[in-house]
Amino acid sequence: MNTSQRIKQKGRSDTLKVDYLARVEGEGSLFVKIKDNRVVDAKFKIFEPPRFFEAFLRGRNYYEAPDITARICGICPIAYQMSSAQAMENAFGVKVEGPLRELRRLIYCGEWIQSHALHVYMLHAPDFLGYESVIHMAKDYGEVVKQALQLKKIGNELMQLVGGRDIHPINVAVGGFYYIPPRERFLAMADKLKWARDAAVEMVKLTAGFKFPDLEREYEFVALHHPAEYAIAEGRLVSTSGLDIDINEYENYFEEVHVEHSNALQSVMKGRGAYKVGPLARYNLNFKQLPPSCKRLAKELGFLPPVKNPFKSIVVRSLETLFACEEALRIIGNLELPEAPRVELRVRAGTGYGCTEAPRGICWHKYTVDEKGIIRFARIVPPTSQNQKTMEEDLREYVQKHLDLPKERLTWECEQALRNYDPCISCATHFLKLEIEWE
Amino acid sequence: MKQTKKPRIAVWKFASCDGCQLSLLDCEDELLDIVGAVEIAYFPEASRAFGKGPYDISLVEGSITTPHDAERIHQVRRLSKVLITIGACATAGGIQALRNFAEVEKYIPMVYASPQYIETLKKSTPINEHVFVDFELRGCPINKYQLLEVFNAYLNGRKPNVPPHSVCLECKLNGNACVMVAHGTPCLGPVTQAGCGALCPAYNRGCYGCFGPKETPNPTAMGEWLSQMGMSEEDIVRSFRTFNAYAEAFRRESETLEYR
Ligand code: SF4
Ligand code: SF4
Ligand code: SF4
Numbered sequence: 001m002n003t004s005q006r007i008k009q010k011g012r013s014d015t016l017k018v019d020y021l022a023r024v025e026g027e028g029s030l031f032v033k034i035k036d037n038r039v040v041d042a043k044f045k046i047f048e049p050p051r052f053f054e055a056f057l058r059g060r061n062y063y064e065a066p067d068i069t070a071r072i073c074g075i076c077p078i079a080y081q082m083s084s085a086q087a088m089e090n091a092f093g094v095k096v097e098g099p100l101r102e103l104r105r106l107i108y109c110g111e112w113i114q115s116h117a118l119h120v121y122m123l124h125a126p127d128f129l130g131y132e133s134v135i136h137m138a139k140d141y142g143e144v145v146k147q148a149l150q151l152k153k154i155g156n157e158l159m160q161l162v163g164g165r166d167i168h169p170i171n172v173a174v175g176g177f178y179y180i181p182p183r184e185r186f187l188a189m190a191d192k193l194k195w196a197r198d199a200a201v202e203m204v205k206l207t208a209g210f211k212f213p214d215l216e217r218e219y220e221f222v223a224l225h226h227p228a229e230y231a232i233a234e235g236r237l238v239s240t241s242g243l244d245i246d247i248n249e250y251e252n253y254f255e256e257v258h259v260e261h262s263n264a265l266q267s268v269m270k271g272r273g274a275y276k277v278g279p280l281a282r283y284n285l286n287f288k289q290l291p292p293s294c295k296r297l298a299k300e301l302g303f304l305p306p307v308k309n310p311f312k313s314i315v316v317r318s319l320e321t322l323f324a325c326e327e328a329l330r331i332i333g334n335l336e337l338p339e340a341p342r343v344e345l346r347v348r349a350g351t352g353y354g355c356t357e358a359p360r361g362i363c364w365h366k367y368t369v370d371e372k373g374i375i376r377f378a379r380i381v382p383p384t385s386q387n388q389k390t391m392e393e394d395l396r397e398y399v400q401k402h403l404d405l406p407k408e409r410l411t412w413e414c415e416q417a418l419r420n421y422d423p424c425i426s427c428a429t430h431f432l433k434l435e436i437e438w439e
Numbered sequence: 440m441k442q443t444k445k446p447r448i449a450v451w452k453f454a455s456c457d458g459c460q461l462s463l464l465d466c467e468d469e470l471l472d473i474v475g476a477v478e479i480a481y482f483p484e485a486s487r488a489f490g491k492g493p494y495d496i497s498l499v500e501g502s503i504t505t506p507h508d509a510e511r512i513h514q515v516r517r518l519s520k521v522l523i524t525i526g527a528c529a530t531a532g533g534i535q536a537l538r539n540f541a542e543v544e545k546y547i548p549m550v551y552a553s554p555q556y557i558e559t560l561k562k563s564t565p566i567n568e569h570v571f572v573d574f575e576l577r578g579c580p581i582n583k584y585q586l587l588e589v590f591n592a593y594l595n596g597r598k599p600n601v602p603p604h605s606v607c608l609e610c611k612l613n614g615n616a617c618v619m620v621a622h623g624t625p626c627l628g629p630v631t632q633a634g635c636g637a638l639c640p641a642y643n644r645g646c647y648g649c650f651g652p653k654e655t656p657n658p659t660a661m662g663e664w665l666s667q668m669g670m671s672e673e674d675i676v677r678s679f680r681t682f683n684a685y686a687e688a689f690r691r692e693s694e695t696l697e698y699r
Pocket of ligand 2 (some may be wrong): 599606607608610615616617618619620626627628629637640645646
């Protein structure tokens, strides 16, 4: 391809195509069609094979749901474990509170730290710094990459401590945990987390200095909100346009629609259209609840909400990493170990809902179980499928605005625009309709 | 592999959750050394640079579930001197192989509103049903230290040291109290291959078999044992049908119980 080739020529038609979108978890491709200097089509296609989780969950025991749904995504297993456990607890009419709830928040902080560190440094920063990958980047930014790996490792260690291992933890149960590790093991994390907190401050400063492609959009942001804390594993669903509902009302307000240009089913808010979940949504809706260190740093660097440029999500992810380190330190600092590893459950027939903030945004679950606790129905809405429509709209607008860029540059920036969402395609596909076009 | 040039590595994904390839990025302390010793020529999850084959070692994650993937795996084999499968999806078909015990036609409308667009095979199958595999590394997910061992072994032309014995032996080596004996908690440890370090028993729960069957297991005796502990036949079938449901030994036992 001729790198100086410009798309913007009178009456010119062209196609931008990336067949294998790299540095996202899963397999996807993007497709933008330009006719007479106008973007006529923008598709983010997913060709990840379907795995049918909602189907084979039927007929399984309720207590298997956290282990099974974890396997939807190796990068955010806790999101699936927590949402499914919460849904089962909801069906049985119990709430997990006190020290058990704090430990759940702690393991979730671990997932946010490792997932954000992975995405910010290893998958997204190379775009801003002009490298093909973190491996290429390491040659010039050796110290940064070393620090990134350490930070990610500390997130993983937190997951290993509470969960037994970092990929598909074995210790998350409906009602709590199987086992509570001894106090010393928690206390041993404190110094590492203090180091991680300092590293996260540097991460924020580094990313805040990047050059951000120019794009600002009026999104409707949707996130969980909790009156007492920066919501992670519990809250009501709120939006920047005034939505404020219980998680069990989700289906009354959100639906999947068939969109002609992409032939795909995408989540939209009924009567309102595309919306956006994830770090920017949480940040813009719940900024007040961040610890003073995050707020100060945001102010100092000029990143106070609302942040509407999707490329700036990399800074917000870094700020959330700092939050997660602070929060983990707070929990360990006030550590109270629960008397029993989990609350007692009385199995009964019913329907339950769960919704928690995966690193990429809300992960919503609904299950119906029978009187023996056997799952009869399951529905899971992961974050990426909710953002898919917004991702395509970003793409459309971005390309339209930058038609004068060299084709190769523009193609890369389109990839980068999708990587703003840290799209976790493995998660999205068991729900999205696939349009498979093999060449 | 004796050569002056750095060995070229590729990482491939089929139907999976990405957890096993993430294990490679999870080698935080070793990653920079690995990158120094080999050339990561193809690893789409981590790099937008796509280096052309052939490759000295291919790591393959995921199972075969679509007609296209059934062809793609042959290309991967042709491009690879050594092909190593990583994880339960690639070695046994993974959790998505639960469809193999049902009718996938019935599954599709449970998940997708426009079933006409779904292209999928009736079964989810392991890589070795399609091409020759040089080495299979078990686990859902794999253990990253075992991955490093396999890597090292192939780079140095020796056999990987990955023991085929049971999780029980790891329990004994760690001095774990046996959850079956101590609390009457059902545990698949006796029939499950080691590799995780007997993680679940150390966290006070029974092994659920995520590393798949050990060498020459006795799942029938295991099933009887579970039944004596008061587990229903349906639950015993379910416990053999998780992440390694389609692995020969587990599959046979669950089918025998089901059709009895
Ligand atoms: S074996 Fe398990 S961890 Fe590995 S890719 Fe498959 S589902 Fe993920
Ligand atoms: S706890 Fe399980 S794996 Fe460990 S010795 Fe007992 S039966 Fe074997
Ligand atoms: S004890 Fe069994 S289920 Fe648990 S991690 Fe090890 S192999 Fe997997």
